[in-house]
Amino acid sequence: MQYDYGRCEGARAIPDTFYPIEKLRDFTHIGVVKTYAKDSNVILPGGKDYMLVYVLSGRISLNLMTEDGRERVIYFSGENGILGRLYKMENENDTYAVAIEDSKVCLFFEEHLRIIFRQDEDMIFEVLRNCLSKVSYYMRQTIERDFYNPTIRILRLLHGLYLTNGISVGDSYEIRMDLSLQFISEITGAHYVTVSKVLKYLKEQKIIEKKKDKIIIHDLEKLKELTHEKHIYKYIY
Missing domain, CATH: 1.10.10.10 (Winged helix-like DNA-binding domain superfamily/Winged helix DNA-binding domain)
Structure with a gap:
């Protein structure tokens, strides 16, 4: 199903794709392109050292597993969305990602991103905006739970x-x-x-x-x- 991600950005209701980065498609020849069948694991708990997962097609679900074994969806990432870990976090062993549709992604490692950022400095701000849009969403969610x-x-x-x-x-x-x-x-x-x-x-x-x-x-x-x-x-x- 296609959603209008750009419409009324400030009123985003569900954690879905956030700020898509269409320009990153120009650099997929630098990264590693992979395909995943529906229900396949894209990111495993404590996964490898790639920094970004860029969704070319399909839909990925990022999930969190609590200490008592319960699972919760954190957000979805559709076409031109990104997931990943720019820096190693203490709780990254609790998160994993699954393809909820047949999907194609491009994996970018640190050396790939350094090349991309040198070639296109604006891409730094694109990635920052994507990350900050997630931060903004969850800040609003926290306020919602405190006040309503x-x-x-x-x-x-x-x-x-x-x-x-x-x-x-x-x-x-x-x-x-x-x-x-x-x-x-x-x-x-x-x-x-x-x-x-x-x-x-x-x-x-x-x-x-x-x-x-x-x-x-x-x-x-x-x-x-x-x-x-x-x-x-x-x-x-």
């Missing part, structure tokens, strides 16, 4: 998805994404049961209807209003 209760975070996510991916269809808006309840739970930090209750309430109130591969917003103004309603949980629980 789980119910409001779910509502704000849904409204954010409208801003970034909403498509007008008749009197409604559609968000054409296959987002599971579990994934919404992981993004917002809300319990799976809370997500289920919120979506049930929104459907009963004819505000939002969630289907398998899309979310339909029937009453956008009411949804926006609820994102500012501090006591909405009283109606849901």
Whole structure:
């Protein structure tokens, strides 16, 4: 599925690709191009010494495994997105990446990046912008969790998805994404049961209807209003 990554950048709702670097395609002859079948490991915990994984096609999921064995998606990287480790981190043995579609990537090692940066100094800022866009997203996520209760975070996510991916269809808006309840739970930090209750309430109130591969917003103004309603949980629980 194709998403409009560039639309309404400041209101990004899900951790997906962030700032794509199309210009990096001009330097793939310097790196190492590899293909991965769906469900293949692209980055293993404590992986090798390459610094960047540049996605040429397909889709990669970067995941974190906690000490007690639980797993969580950190972010996705689609076409022209990058993943990797510019510097060795203490917790890098906890992260791994998986191709969730048949994918082609280019691996860049330190010596490759030095060549690229010497040939095109602007590429340094492109990579920095990609990294900082991730930092900015997770800073906002931290603030969301500090200032909003789980119910409001779910509502704000849904409204954010409208801003970034909403498509007008008749009197409604559609968000054409296959987002599971579990994934919404992981993004917002809300319990799976809370997500289920919120979506049930929104459907009963004819505000939002969630289907398998899309979310339909029937009453956008009411949804926006609820994102500012501090006591909405009283109606849901």
